Amino acid sequence: MKKLINRLLPKAWRSNSVTIPVIRLHGTIMAGGSPMRPALSLASTAGLIEKAFALDAPAIAISINSPGGSPVQSRLIYKRIRDLAVEKNRKVLVFVEDVAASGGYMIALAGDEIIADPSSIVGSIGVVSASFGFPELLKKIGVERRVHTAGQNKSVLDPFKAEKPEDVERLKSLQLEIHDTFIDMVKERRGARLKDDPDLFTGLFWTGKTGVELGLVDRLGDMRTILKERYGAKTRMKLISAPRGLLSRVGPFGSRANVTPDLASAAVESILDAAQERALWSRFGL
Template sequence: MDDLLLNSKLPEQDRAGTTWERELLEKLAMETLKEQRLKRRWGIFFKFAFLALVVASLYHFSEYGTAEMENLGHHTALIEIEGSIESEGSGSANSVIPALNRAFSDAGSVGVVVRINSPGGSPVQAGMINDEIGRLRKEYPQKKLYVVVDEICASGGYYIAAAADKIYVNKASVVGSIGVLMDGFGFTTLMDKVGIERRLMTAGENKGFMDPFSPQTEKQKVFSQSMLNDIHEQFIDTVRRGRGKRLKETPEMFSGLFWIGSKAVEMGLADDFGTIDTVARDVIKAENIVDYTQKEGLPERVLKKFGASVGQGAIKALSKTNLPSLR
């Protein structure tokens, strides 16, 4: 308002000059603002471009390890299985089987060592890896596959190890647990006390089978136990086929118990004591060790770091509830 009053009192020429100056200042300000915005946009662009280049480079090196190099010479091929045997991770068939194929097919690999440090997991994943080891041993009879046990090789981990030519352990390693379990929870009694009604509608008498909020019938318990027994027999047959006459069977051997490495050697569950280095040097006679383990890609690691896998892990955990497990 003060500007309007002031301009009304100024001569017409002065008002025109003031308007021109304001317009010029506004144009200069707008041009400066545009230039700053443009600089910021280009700065953001170059930052993202540089980040993309770094990510692409890291991804390239994470996907292609030392096993992709040429002229490796005679060497011991190493594959590591760490953690649970699941559909994802280093213990999954999708990770282990391609690594096994590369290790066996490489002309420079003299023998293969699989290092296992696993409490067990999926009988399906363990079974697929066991079958593939058997196939590759027949296809490449001149190459031996040895398992070296780290801290623990139990249940599903031992299911895989049973396919090896020989199993090496530490005296204190944990070995065995040849059994199957299927666990879950039942909340029906608690719901009755609290006064909660479960409303589950199904088409099919057993479609709600193993639902933790519904009572379990005796027929369903019998069915579950029968399924576990069948998988257990598959496990036992696999161990007997892999270990052969080396096994000194006892009633407890297939009961789900586990033993330290020194006892496992006595029982025939393992062959001797050794490490990756001693097996490569003294058994395979190729001290140069090349890691063929299929490493986790950079995108997966980044997602986990920033917590994007939390929801996926929860969904995966829910989807696995009540599935048979070699643990």
């Protein structure tokens, strides 16, 4: 409609500016999250993605800043972006800020082009599972652990039991399957741009500058400069944001700071999520 109206106007009145929708996908990737620490997931991003692709624009710009997280949610977000890009015939430009690693890089693969800062961190094409083991702790504090299962493998990798070699082998086989899926996605999306480097799929990560040499990144730059270079000096960027809910308007504990049991539980979950998030970011020195 906008294009039609623009064509009907006298030439002197026509607008030559282009508006590019911008989606910010920043944070760790996991299902759920909490009111105080929202996470990236298909549920939290689908509305923004749909809204951006509904606009009449030649391209969609996506800003990514994520150390990764859930491979399932990463792939679901990637697939939603690609499905809409094909359906709406839109070009997708991905701009990496501090980091697009692991699941963050998986989402970045949705871009027809990936642009990064020279100092951005990209890659980490691998799968990791991290936990703690406390087999001796309960003995020291005089607590007896009681676990009853129907199915001999229901307590696999219980952190309060000694680790079994067969359990670790089972976990590694699952990781290899997920890793193969990730590798296939990279090869499909990056194709001949990838350099034949033996370290490419080992989980290592690199700067954006080296990422260009390896074919993980197309070019270096920033969103504003590249969009104006490509679509004209009058190009505008329209940030697509979610509507503010009640919680965001009155704060996490309400207008009178009434801490309900649900909010107290959410606060505890938020602390645990924060520890997990901190561990993901710290892998990349951030």
